[in-house]
Amino acid sequence: MSGGVVKEPTPAGLILGQRLRELRTKRRLTQQVLAEAAGIPQTHVSAIELGLMQPNLGTLLRLALALDCKVSALVSVFDKEDLGKLLPK
Numbered sequence: 001m002s003g004g005v006v007k008e009p010t011p012a013g014l015i016l017g018q019r020l021r022e023l024r025t026k027r028r029l030t031q032q033v034l035a036e037a038a039g040i041p042q043t044h045v046s047a048i049e050l051g052l053m054q055p056n057l058g059t060l061l062r063l064a065l066a067l068d069c070k071v072s073a074l075v076s077v078f079d080k081e082d083l084g085k086l087l088p089k
Helices: 011-026 031-038 042-049 057-067 071-080
Strands: 002-005 053-055
Touching: 011 042, 011 053, 011 057, 011 071, 031 042, 031 057, 042 053, 042 057, 053 057, 057 071
Parallel strands: none
Antiparallel strands: 002 053
8 A cells, every 4th residue: 555664754755745634634634534535544644644654656546536636736746846855865
């Protein structure tokens, strides 16, 4: 379900997590309700929002479907970022 769990939040993980939380709270969904709608554990939603888990494509698709949004609504936040600085060295 996930692309990987890390011990410390990554810059990219923090950006995605903030965006996920923003979309979730805008729709007045709890982490549990979103997780159930996406078919993933609530702990995954929490870890993604904290930047500790980077979801794989399948999970991004599930989250977009559960949030009733386009995948681009989740990831377009990266369009404003210097992608080279977000990647591990």
